[in-house]
Each structure stands twice: as C-alpha cells, then as structure tokens.
Amino acid sequence: MSMTPKIDSPHIFGLWSAIGLGWLTLNAFGTLSFIIVVGLPAGGLPVILYGFIGSTFAVSCIVLTFTQCASRFSTAGGAYHYACFLIPNKYRRQIAYPLGWLNYLGWIFTHAGACAIVATLTLGLINLCKPEIDISPRWKLFVVYISINFLCWLFNLVAVRGIPTLELLGCYATGFGFIAYTIALLIKAPKADPKSVFVQVNNETGFKSDSIAILLGLVNSFGTLMGLDGPAHLAEELPRPKVLLPRIMVTVLLSQFIVGLVWIIVLGFSITDISFITNSATGVPILEVIRLGTGSNVAAIVFCIILIINNATSALGSAVTMSRQGYAFARDGGLFLNTRSAYNALVGSQVTCMIISFGSPALVLLITRGRLLPKCEKWNFGVWSTPIYLISVLYSILVVIVSVLPQTNPVTASSMNYTILVMGCLAAVMVFAWILEGRESFSPPKDDITMIGMIPTLSGLNTDDPEMPKERELSFMKSGKVMQHTLKNAIGL
Incomplete structure (x- = not known):
C-alpha cells in the first residue's frame, strides 16, 4: 500500500468559467469601445478594421503555437514556461529569466490599463448622471483607480472561489x-458614409505620409489582442488542462474576433461627427456615440454601467492571470520584488512585454525545429508548423517596432512615446535583479509540472500525472507554506 498521502485538489475553474476569463482578458468589446476613437486620427476606421482582421490572423498563429504547448505542458507559467521547456538546458536559465519578467510585467501593465479604463468610465458615469459635478481633477481619477486595484487584490486574496462566478x-x-447596442445603433443611429468605414484613410498625426499614419494606427489593433494567454495561466486549476486548454484558447480567439469585427463596423457607421464626440464632457467618446446614436441619455448611462462591469471583471481576470504568472515565476525563484502620454506608455509597454513573451515559444520552435516538443497525438500541424511559427515571429517583431514609435508629429514632451524609456528602465531592473539574486536563486523547471489545487490554497499536488518525478512532488509538498507566502506577495504586487 502506498504511503503517499491523499491530497485534495479542487479545481477552481471549469470549462465555461475559464472561457469566461479568457473572454474578459482578451475583451475585444470593452477594449474597442474605449480605444476605437483614439485610433481615428491615425488611419481612421479602415485601418482599425483591416488591422483587426490582419492582427487576428497573425495572432491565431501564436494561439496555435500555444495550443501545441498547452496540449503537452500543464503549468501556470503560460508562454514563459512554454518557451522554457523548449529551450535546451544549457541556455534555459539565461533566456527564461527575462522571459518570465516580461510576461509578468506585461500582465501587470494589462491589469493597470484595465483599472485605468474602469476609473475613467466611473467618472464618466458620474458626469452622465450629475453633469454639474466636476470630474476633471486628476486626483479623482487616481483615487478611483487605486480603489479598483484594491478591490481586485482583495478578491484574489480572500474571495478567489467567487471569481469564476463574477467572470461569468x-x-x-x-x-x-x-x-x-448593436441592434439599437443599427436601427436608430444616423449612418456614416461607407467610404469612411471601408476606404477613406484619415491622417491627423502630423506626418505627411499616409503610410506612416496607417502603420501607427495598427497599434490599436495590436493592443486589443494582447490578452492571449490568460486561460493558459489557469492550467493548474483546471481539470484535464492538456485537453481543455487548447479548446479554450481557440474558442476564445474565434468568438472574440467575431464580436470585435461586428462591433468595429457598427461603431464605424455610427460615428458621424468625430470632433464632437472626442470633446465629450464625460471624457469617454464612446458614451457620446451611444447618446447621439440612440438619442437617449439613459441608454448612455446603461451602456456605461455595462462597460464598467465588463472592464471591472476584465481587470479582475487580469489580476487573476497576473497573480498566477507571478506565482509561477516566484516558484522558480525568479521574482523578489495618469496623463495621456503616461497611458500611451502603459499600453506600449504592455504590448511590447506581452508580444515578446508570446512570440518566444514560436521563435524557439522555429530555431530548434521543435526538437524538444514532446510527441502528442493532437494539435500537430505537420508541414504548416513552420509557416505558423514564422508568421508568429514576424508579427511579434512588427508589433514591437510599432509600439515604440511616436504617435504624432512633431514630437513634444507631451506627445512623446515613452515606451522605449519604460522598457529601458525595466531592462536595467532585470539586469540588476539577475546580478543580485536571479543568478543564484532562479531555477526554471526542467519538466512539465502539474500542481492543480495549489492555487490559491496551495493544499497539494495533482497526483493524477504519473510523469511527475517523485522527488519533485515531495519537494513541493514540503515547501507549501513558503509558496503560500510567495503567492500572497505576488498577488499583492
């Protein structure tokens, strides 16, 4: 009779709740509602529309790469661990360390951006209900932003089992x-010229070339599709993750593409006066689009409440993902630690960090020709593998280039894209962290670890996987209290 203790490993997330979290971390509806007007000066609606379609095609290659990895590896590290397992051992520590940082920082920026949107929408709702209240002071936005952050932290700390319900x-x-609102706008809103939606390029960037304006306008599509690996970080809380996760990621991307495509077209035909809606007293142009399109202030209020719920649960979902990725990175010993231009730097840094970490598994597979990818009966692409990896890598390079370019000309202190500065500072922090502690404490996993049930309770391991080395299982069991403390710290960040 085995002396190994029986450990309960409850699965916090199921198929639909994981799809729900994936929906809200990718969140095409909520993100496009907030940023679609921002992209109009750089290319206009045609760039947003075709950029979204093209980005979805390229991103689907990244997701297919993820599905290959998710069907073989079940760990909360997501893209960071996928690349880690595929890198030869002698290079693993040096490459995996910055990838772990980038993936974690990308989710921090994603969460910060979602909280910023919720804070802006909350003040916009106040203005809709009480126009006499002045919402312009920046400190009010900051107070609401901090409050949203605190609530997300609190839910992750003490009410984690209620999160799947909130995500649904x-x-x-x-x-x-x-x-x-798709039906309402199609029926009631005055309609714009189809040319402005499908053909007419708008260039208010200050650059003479429309090509540059189009290139800059693509950043909105890039930013909309950056929550790709959210469900992957739930692998240790899902039943049968190697079966369910690939299906979840493909389902989320395809459904979000349909939602995003329809919503872009509907909003495009509903925007007839750009200058009027961009000067909205609410600070949220989409609310003015809804109010003008439906002819009802109440409809705008209800829509604002829906957007708050949408983005608040998105912020909560990104907090869940951030904490899981941070937990996985901390478990490996690698983690110890609002002006418009600031928001642009936030988005640019989020896009840069995310896309580097997302593109890394495809790059490793391309370089190594998939030599370290375990054999599996499902999610094999045969002769299509190399084109999928290549498109993923080329798209990632394009996103990095565009995300650091200034969005307007001439470049001033207020219009400068500070993404490159932020990334430079983060690179310096990573170097110092590696010198001070990482080179001694960081130990990336060398095999597929399945630890379902350890988040957030850290109560034990999934004993269903016969491939887990016994010594690693015992080591994790002995260090449960240490990891519980680490997880709380990671969530607190």
Whole structure:
C-alpha cells in the first residue's frame, strides 16, 4: 500500500468559467469601445478594421503555437514556461529569466490599463448622471483607480472561489451589451458614409505620409489582442488542462474576433461627427456615440454601467492571470520584488512585454525545429508548423517596432512615446535583479509540472500525472507554506 498521502485538489475553474476569463482578458468589446476613437486620427476606421482582421490572423498563429504547448505542458507559467521547456538546458536559465519578467510585467501593465479604463468610465458615469459635478481633477481619477486595484487584490486574496462566478457575470453583461447596442445603433443611429468605414484613410498625426499614419494606427489593433494567454495561466486549476486548454484558447480567439469585427463596423457607421464626440464632457467618446446614436441619455448611462462591469471583471481576470504568472515565476525563484502620454506608455509597454513573451515559444520552435516538443497525438500541424511559427515571429517583431514609435508629429514632451524609456528602465531592473539574486536563486523547471489545487490554497499536488518525478512532488509538498507566502506577495504586487 502506498504511503503517499491523499491530497485534495479542487479545481477552481471549469470549462465555461475559464472561457469566461479568457473572454474578459482578451475583451475585444470593452477594449474597442474605449480605444476605437483614439485610433481615428491615425488611419481612421479602415485601418482599425483591416488591422483587426490582419492582427487576428497573425495572432491565431501564436494561439496555435500555444495550443501545441498547452496540449503537452500543464503549468501556470503560460508562454514563459512554454518557451522554457523548449529551450535546451544549457541556455534555459539565461533566456527564461527575462522571459518570465516580461510576461509578468506585461500582465501587470494589462491589469493597470484595465483599472485605468474602469476609473475613467466611473467618472464618466458620474458626469452622465450629475453633469454639474466636476470630474476633471486628476486626483479623482487616481483615487478611483487605486480603489479598483484594491478591490481586485482583495478578491484574489480572500474571495478567489467567487471569481469564476463574477467572470461569468461579466460575460453575460458583455453579451447583453453587445447584442442590445448593436441592434439599437443599427436601427436608430444616423449612418456614416461607407467610404469612411471601408476606404477613406484619415491622417491627423502630423506626418505627411499616409503610410506612416496607417502603420501607427495598427497599434490599436495590436493592443486589443494582447490578452492571449490568460486561460493558459489557469492550467493548474483546471481539470484535464492538456485537453481543455487548447479548446479554450481557440474558442476564445474565434468568438472574440467575431464580436470585435461586428462591433468595429457598427461603431464605424455610427460615428458621424468625430470632433464632437472626442470633446465629450464625460471624457469617454464612446458614451457620446451611444447618446447621439440612440438619442437617449439613459441608454448612455446603461451602456456605461455595462462597460464598467465588463472592464471591472476584465481587470479582475487580469489580476487573476497576473497573480498566477507571478506565482509561477516566484516558484522558480525568479521574482523578489495618469496623463495621456503616461497611458500611451502603459499600453506600449504592455504590448511590447506581452508580444515578446508570446512570440518566444514560436521563435524557439522555429530555431530548434521543435526538437524538444514532446510527441502528442493532437494539435500537430505537420508541414504548416513552420509557416505558423514564422508568421508568429514576424508579427511579434512588427508589433514591437510599432509600439515604440511616436504617435504624432512633431514630437513634444507631451506627445512623446515613452515606451522605449519604460522598457529601458525595466531592462536595467532585470539586469540588476539577475546580478543580485536571479543568478543564484532562479531555477526554471526542467519538466512539465502539474500542481492543480495549489492555487490559491496551495493544499497539494495533482497526483493524477504519473510523469511527475517523485522527488519533485515531495519537494513541493514540503515547501507549501513558503509558496503560500510567495503567492500572497505576488498577488499583492
């Protein structure tokens, strides 16, 4: 009779709740509602529309690469661990360390951006209900932003089992809002010229070349599709993750593409006066689009509430993902630690960090020709593997280039894209962290570890995987208290 203790490993997430979290971390409806007007000066609606279609095609190659890895590796590290397992051992520590940092920082920026959107929408709702209240002071936005951050932290710390229910609530609100307001705008809103939606390029960037304006306008499409590996970080809390995760990621991307495509076209035909909506007193142009399109202030208020629910649950979902990725990185010994231009730097840094970490598994597979990719009966692409990896890598390079370019000309202190400065500072921090501690403490996993049930309770291991080395299992069991403390610190960040 085996002396190994029986450990309960409850699965916090199931198929639909994981799809819900993936929906809200990718969140095409909520993100496009907030940033679509921002992209109009750089190329206009045609760039947003075709950029979204092209980006989805390229991103689908990254997701297919993820599905190959997810069907073989079940760990909360996501893209960071996928690349880690595929790198030869002698290079693993040096390459995996910055990748872990980038993936974690990318999710921090994603969460910060979602919280910033919720804070802006909250003040916009106040203005819709009480126009006499002045919402312009920046300190008010900051107070709401900190409050949203605190609530997300609190839920992750003490109410984690309620998060799947809240994510499903956010999905229901999103679905209702998308369907209801799509129908309302199609029926009631004055319609723009189809040329402005499908053909006419707008260039208000200050650059003489329309090509540059188009290139700059692509950053909105890039930013919309950066929550790709959210469900992957739930691998240790899902039943049968190697079976479910690939299906979840493909389902999320395809459904979000349909939602995003329809919503871009609907909003495009509903925007007839750009200058009027961009000067909205609410600070949120989409609310003015809804108010003008439906002719109802109440409709705008309801839409604002839906967007708050959508982005609040998105912020919560990104906090969940951030904490899981941070936990996985900390477990490996690698982690110890609002002006417009600031927001642009936030988005640019998020896009840069995310896309480097997302593109890394495809790059490693391309370089190594998949020699370290374990054999599996499903999710094999045969002769299509190399084109999929190549498109993923080329797209990632393009995103990095565009994300650091200034968005307007001439470049001033207020219009400068500070992404390159932020990334430079982060690179310096990573170098110092490696010198001070990482080179001694960082130990990337050398095999597929399945630790379902250890987040957030860290109560034990999934004993269903016969491939887990016994010594590693015992080591994790002995260090449960240490990891619980590490997880709380990671969530607190």
